[in-house]
Amino acid sequence: MNPVVAFAAEEKMNPLLPAWPEVIIGLLCFFIVFGLLGKKLLPSIEKVLADRRDAIEGGMERAEIAQREAQALLEQYRAELAEARHEAARITEQAREQGAALVAEMREEGQRQRESIVAAGHAQIEADKKQATAALRHDVGSLASQLASRIVGESLEDSARQSGVIDRFLEDLEAKAAASTAAAK
Amino acid sequence: MSAVLTSLASEGSCHFGGDNGCGFPAPGLNEFDFKPIFTVGSVDFTKPMLLAMICALLVVVFFWAAFAKPKLLPGKLQLVGEIGYDFVKRSIVLETIGKKGEKYVPMMVSMFFFIWIMNIMSIIPFAQFPVMSRIAFPVGLASVVWITYMSLTFKKHGFVGGMKNLCWPSGIPGWVMFILVPIEFFSNIIVRPFTLAVRAFANMFAGHLLIVVFSVASWYLLSPTLGALYGTVSFGVTVGLTGFELLVQFLQAYIFVMLASSYIAGALEEAH
Numbered sequence: 001m002n003p004v005v006a007f008a009a010e011e012k013m014n015p016l017l018p019a020w021p022e023v024i025i026g027l028l029c030f031f032i033v034f035g036l037l038g039k040k041l042l043p044s045i046e047k048v049l050a051d052r053r054d055a056i057e058g059g060m061e062r063a064e065i066a067q068r069e070a071q072a073l074l075e076q077y078r079a080e081l082a083e084a085r086h087e088a089a090r091i092t093e094q095a096r097e098q099g100a101a102l103v104a105e106m107r108e109e110g111q112r113q114r115e116s117i118v119a120a121g122h123a124q125i126e127a128d129k130k131q132a133t134a135a136l137r138h139d140v141g142s143l144a145s146q147l148a149s150r151i152v153g154e155s156l157e158d159s160a161r162q163s164g165v166i167d168r169f170l171e172d173l174e175a176k177a178a179a180s181t182a183a184a185k
Numbered sequence: 186m187s188a189v190l191t192s193l194a195s196e197g198s199c200h201f202g203g204d205n206g207c208g209f210p211a212p213g214l215n216e217f218d219f220k221p222i223f224t225v226g227s228v229d230f231t232k233p234m235l236l237a238m239i240c241a242l243l244v245v246v247f248f249w250a251a252f253a254k255p256k257l258l259p260g261k262l263q264l265v266g267e268i269g270y271d272f273v274k275r276s277i278v279l280e281t282i283g284k285k286g287e288k289y290v291p292m293m294v295s296m297f298f299f300i301w302i303m304n305i306m307s308i309i310p311f312a313q314f315p316v317m318s319r320i321a322f323p324v325g326l327a328s329v330v331w332i333t334y335m336s337l338t339f340k341k342h343g344f345v346g347g348m349k350n351l352c353w354p355s356g357i358p359g360w361v362m363f364i365l366v367p368i369e370f371f372s373n374i375i376v377r378p379f380t381l382a383v384r385a386f387a388n389m390f391a392g393h394l395l396i397v398v399f400s401v402a403s404w405y406l407l408s409p410t411l412g413a414l415y416g417t418v419s420f421g422v423t424v425g426l427t428g429f430e431l432l433v434q435f436l437q438a439y440i441f442v443m444l445a446s447s448y449i450a451g452a453l454e455e456a457h
Contacts, residue, residue: 013218015320015390016383022321025234029241030326033299036245038291041252045263045270048255055257 141166201405201412209405212397217318217390233319236312240302244295273297273442281446285453289446292333296326297442300385304434307393308427315434318389320382323441327382330445335374337452350454373451381444388437392430399423 144166199207221229251266259267273294278286300317307315316322339347352370353362400423406416 013214015214015217015386018321018324019319020321021228022231022234022237022319023325026237026316026322026325027329029237030295030299030329033241033244034292034295037248037295041248042270042291042294045252045255045267048257049267052257 137167137170140170199405200408201410201415210401212394212401216394216397232314233316233322236306236314236316237303237322239312240299240306240316243302244298248298269298270294277439277442278446281443282450282453286446286450289333289449293442293446296329296445297438300326300441301435301438304389304438305431307389307396307430307434315389315393317385317437318393320386323382323385326441327378327385330381330448331378333445334448334452337449341453350452377448381441385437385441388433392426392433396423396426396430399426 199210201209219231219233221231222235223230248266251262252270255263274290277297278290278293282289303316303322305315306312307318338350341347342350351373352366354365354369357365399419403416403420403423406412406419408416
């Protein structure tokens with residue numbers, strides 16, 4: 001063991017001086033690692049990580065969208081229901097109004113018809129009465145004349161008629177009857 | 186080289202209080218010097234190179250198995266990969282750079298896991314060597330970071346704007362500038378990549394040396410005398426240090442990527 005030789009051997013090696021073959025091998029090794037990881041392996045895992053994040057976040061997002069949609073639909077249904085109710089109320093109200101108007105109209109119509117019927121009846125009665133009165137007056141006149149001629153023995157018919165005796169008599173009678181009914185009242 | 190081999194061979198038989206007259210075979214820089222596995226021309230192919238390749242292979246194989254056929258519902262391996270990926274992406278890159286950082290996530294993820302696995306090699310049986318304790322590896326990675334943030338700075342701000350971004354801190358009174366600008370220039374352009382590389386290197390270097398010292402000492406102290414007690418304590422320290430190193434290995438990978446992200450964030454900062 002010669003310490004001088006050993007020292008000389010050690011002195012030749014400076015640990016701070018890089019050996020070029022090692023630098024080259026080291027860089028080569030690093031770039032092989034970097035190349036394979038950077039070009040192939042890390043992009044592929046990055047894609048999967050992104051997909052996974054997407055799957056998780058996407059699921060949540062989809063659920064949120066579905067919920068929002070459901071909420072919107074519910075709102076819409078509620079709005080439609082409210083509108084339908086409103087419409088129904090409006091239609092009912094309208095129908096009621098129309099019904100009332102119809103009833104009023106019918107009532108008025110009925111009233112009018114009744115009135116016209118009554119009026120027609122009255123006119124008819126009046127006419128019948130006049131006719132009857134005229135017929136009666138004629139009959140009474142002729143009967144009275146006949147009776148008188150029987151009694152007198154001759155025909156007075158024409159002269160009596162001419163003189164208007166009968167008519168006057170009957171009018172007197174009527175006036176008397178009217179006066180008595182007025183007094184009775 | 187033959188001297189180193191002789192010293193290595195003599196280590197095995199050397200014990201505390203032994204009568205063959207040898208002292209403690211203190212491990213030194215020779216622990217970081219490997220005899221070549223094979224030689225191509227003047228280039229030696231050594232164990233750290235092999236380990237670096239194995240580390241790259243491990244990272245690629247792991248992420249291939251985890252992410253090559255990703256599923257929406259992840260399997261166990263994919264879940265572990267996703268946790269690692271998400272950790273670097275969210276807690277380091279996006280936290281430091283913000284939304285613009287998305288573009289640099291693959292680079293930072295690759296860097297983090299590559300460095301971490303190279304560090305972990307320190308405590309893997311048979312490997313037992315942190316690749317990052319060979320300064321060539323951190324230097325290579327730090328230069329990648331340096332080129333990235335320098336080119337981003339000049340691409341975003343142009344040459345003058347880029348220099349201003351690197352050397353002209355905002356909100357400082359004018360008369361301080363003639364001191365501060367050279368300091369900023371020196372710190373941001375020259376020191377940054379150097380510290381980035383040396384920090385990772387030195388931590389792994391020191392950690393490995395500590396573990397080696399205590400494990401060699403455990404063996405050396407193992408003797409029928411009082412040494413057995415010392416040996417046991419030394420072994421306990423080795424185990425403790427191994428656990429501690431596991432933390433440091435992670436931390437150094439984290440710090441490396443964190444700083445790289447913050448340099449990129451600085452480059453992408455709006456002009457002020």
